[in-house]
Amino acid sequence: MRTFDPVQLNSIELFCKAAELGSFTAAAETLGLTPASVSRSIKRLEERLGVRLFSRTTRSVRLTAEGALYQQECQRALEQIAEAERAITGHQKVPSGLLRISIGTLYANFRVLPLLPRFTAAYPQIELELSLSNRVIDFVEEGFDLAIRLGIPPDSRLIAHPLEDAPVGIYATPGYLARRGVPQTLDELAQHDCIQFILPSTGRPMPWIFSGPDGKDIDLTFHSRLRVLDDALGCISWAQAGGGLFQTYRFIADPLVRHGELVEVLQDFGGRTRRFSILYPHNRHLSARVRAFVDFMRAEMKNSDTPPPAN
DSSP states (O other): OOOOOHHHHHHHHHHHHHHHHTOHHHHHHHHTOOHHHHHHHHHHHHHHHTSOOEEEOSSOEEEOHHHHHHHHHHHHHHHHHHHHHHHHHTOOOOSOEEEEEEEOHHHIIIIIGGGHHHHHHHOTTEEEEEEEOOSOOOHHHHTOSEEEEESOOSOTTEEEEEEEEEEEEEEEOHHHHHHHOOOOSGGGGGGSOBEEEEOTTTSSBOOEEEEOTTSOEEEEOOOOSEEEESOTHHHHHHHHTTOOBEEEEHHHHHHHHHTTSOEEEOGGGOOOEEEEEEEEETTSOOOHHHHHHHHHHHHHHHTSSSOOOOO
16 A cells, blocks of 8 residues: 655645646745745656656646646545544534535436525535536546435445435326327327437436336336437426426426426326435545535435435
8 A cells, every 4th residue: 555654745735736826936925935845846746656747837837637637636635634634633614615516407407406595505615516417427537526316326335315205207298188198008108109218327218117006016118219318308398398298206297287287197007206315435535515415405305395215
């Protein structure tokens, strides 16, 4: 296992400050050092790594590609060290800093984004950066602190806190049902236009889930000529335009049903839910800002009109 002595850690801190300010001189002034000492420290760091971290000219310094990658990882590591020390000594600071979160598009738009004004008001020192995407992310490579995703991850390296078990149903516009009729059985779906969402993780349609008359779960996988890739919001927009039947969450459809824009069908086969969880790597120190967001979301979902998940 590679170890780092205090001199090496000091060099890393100097490097990060110079990279942040884009100047050895500015970093030296900020830290109360001479520009020559900052330059020598970073030169020793480059020699130990065997790469150039900065491109130098007589007027400026600029990170190389390797330097930019090194700064990103070192800054994250320094923040984790500082937070770990504060947590151990009982002096955890007020939650602050950048929090990067990856969220699926539907859950982001209909569940998370409406809650964020309350979160940002409660934690004014936290910066939020959201990626709205349904793809599988790499926490380490992409630098995310948290993700909110459908289902329970098979990756044992992730900790998952359930947020809610969201009920689903089959919906269409009144106009579509007037033209094509109202399906009464699952077999009749073959006679309808069904708008499917293609899962980015598998490239296959997301199964439609039902509860049979005997109470057994039914996962219906079928081929439709109407498919949406990447963003499930497209299924909703397409269906709202009268394009066909689609399966979605009640937290999305209920307001549209109340306003007469959508009608739920096949209710005798309803009752199934899909679980949403908030995820983070288990080997990562849980910073104050991460803990604040996790606790906030779990409390909000507990107080919502959706039954909480069974643990």
